[in-house]
Amino acid sequence: MTTERGNVVRVCRDGLYAEYAFNEFDPNDIGSVAEKLKSTLDAQLKTIAACGVQSYKTGILPDEKCELFVEKEAGILPENVDAKELVDKFTGLSDKGMASVEGALDFMLNGTSTHISKMFISPNRFLRQSYVYTEGSFATYAPDKNGELKMVYDGVSGCGGAEILNGLEAAIANAPTVMADMVNSEKIVPGEYDVISSPEVSGLIAHEAFGHGVEMDMFVKGRALGSEYIGKRVGSDLVTMHEGALCDESVTAYAFDDEGNLAGDVIEIDRGILKTGICDALSALRLGVAPTGNGKREKYSHKVYTRMTNTVFDSGDSTLDEMISSIDYGYLLSGMESGMEDPKHWGIQCIIARGYEIKQGKLTGKVVAPIVMTGYVPDLLGSISMASTDRGVYGTGACGKGHKEWVKVADGGPYLKMKARLG
């Protein structure tokens, strides 16, 4: 149980923005905080001047009048969780998992429920929100025939209380089959294949391909190729992608962002055409566009950057069976492990847990693992030829900006058929 409280003040002087983050103060002596803020930032300016540094001049952020109070529903608040009941339940699930997964050396469960209360105050805005998000996961590992350990991981998440953890039981039910697939897996023969991405892999592709690629603070720095492709084709007609905290009731379904801008639902790609990106407030001011409610901090003491929330492909009109039937030779890709983007050159790397072989329109039962999928984003999205009617959104992971600033994000989509290079 952790209670984190803190404050951050953003100021602008002569066009230069600065922030002071603190968490220890006497509410009856705010003057002392103000004095410390001023003396600290002045000392920084003195250092900057001594180094001969020039600064950018940015205008004053818009501050239209707005008052908001949002309190989202949650079944079981973290502070009201019956810890004994939860521990007993997890112990039972772990025992059941150990008994059902052949060769399992351990079966671990994790559950986290976070209650967030945020307040944003500016001369004209007074915004308050309170919401809870919960995530739970399990991981189990077992040796294959060569003694190499194979891991199976899955989880549940969403905007809501600890009742979300009830979904773990269903997720765990698949663990024995998936582990059997993993321990019997073979190495893939590198090459280009017709593939079907499962919804969590589609989400990983969405996140890496046109999540980071259209974070518009990267446009300000000239770090994203996306800025040159607004209005141009970047995918097939089947590719429509949304981004925003309003897109799904996930772990990042807030009402306003960390700069006091209301949450949004941006259509980044509409039937293959790149329409726009997502933007924090200061970058929006620099670029002359409206902020999209994507200014997020890792925590109060960290800087705001343009960050993703829910990044999701729209569904299509095919069934998974139709998609499998359409493939002469390829793989159904399942289980995401990690990914990396390259917004400047649109390279993409996704590490995927396993692939199920498809031969002449049928799953053969052969499994390959692990898989490194690489490629050029417009080629990958341009090759999408089928999308399923259903879709899933997943939020058990976290996303970094570069190698730091970890925030909660969610992503997803339907099953997608495409051509990809696998190794």
Place this chain on the structure above:
Amino acid sequence: MLERIKKALSSCGCDAWEITESAERGWEFYFIRRKLDQHRAVDVKTYAVKIYKYIEDNKFLGSASGEISPTATDEEIAKTLSSLVYQASLVKNPAYTINDKKIDIPDVTSPVDVESLSRDFIEAMLSVPETETEYLNSFEIFASGITRRQINSNGVEFTCTYPSSTVEVVVNAKKADHEIEVYRFFTSGECDKEKLVSDVVSAMRYGSDRLIAQPTPKVRGIDVLLSTDDAADIYRYFISRTNAAMKVRRISDYEIGKPVCEKFEGDRVTVEALSRLKNSSRDIPVDDEGAVIRDRFLIRDGVTENFWGSRQFSSYLGLEDSSDVPNFFVHGGNDPESVIRTGDYLEVVEFSDFSVDTMGGDVAGEIRLGYLHRGGKVTVVTGGSISGSLAESAPTIRFSSETVQYDRIVIPKVTRLGKLRITGVVDEN
């Protein structure tokens, strides 16, 4: 605040406790090209509390951890501690001993001058030489001084002040309309100006080389050579398997006195745990649970010599003088870099993301920039990936006698591995 928490702990019903008070004073500067975009200051204090509770006649020892805000009221502190005691009473971990040895080293109290540290980093970055075709895109400087005070109910007490810094740098290289980006993330204690500038200049050179790179051909049967901090992940695989928790959880099959590989075709790895390492971002002699960190060999000449880790898992292995370890020194090999670099190999200096799975040993990474050394000729390549398993390739490892430091780890300057798959993107001519 510390006294209020201690007072509340004395009546909360726990059997033992630890408190870590951390005060961070940090300065941050965000640059686009050479101009300042924003600046920030961080002045925060945290109180981390860990509660222990014996269960069923000391058969089990449960623990629960939490953080208490410095502005918490006495009622809030009592409520948090009460909740932690209850949670700890539900955690049936086999009993283990909590640190009770008096710390026999003096507190580390040299103050960190955050202002001076910031200035060193700003001056270093502004001294990076640029040309028309190689230049800074943006950089972020985080300079902080951290004071950590630890106390526990067994009388352990220690205070340490240390610097912890990060510089994130993006550089560009350009040829006509084609611009390449290279990303670097440096962590350290203080500012080693010469090394920082040198590393940024190297990144620019890699950017320029990528402008002329050819698609990676489908080569087979040649070694992979790593000469950047990606190689540290290879050594972290060995280090993780000497971790007590990995051993107790049966992820590691290492045993004291037994070799880490069935047979060695190349060099034998030697890894030493270090308490202090100059310019490390965690140059601290006491671990988070109040145990003094002792320098010791974890693996010597390819043979496991010691495990390390938290009090709980070390205790399960019967290690009474163990600790968590902040810094590691991987000894160099027998041959210099020039010898390791003989023959044909693919040197990869930029991956999209280099990943080594510490559990199964799977290795994967998309190649952003590599140098294919073949038949005395060097071809700059990009695209494709490498993959494989350290279970197969670790016995082939060879590494240079020269070493290099990447923040908290010192490793051989170059590392060469066989039996990894190279997935090229074009057929060979």
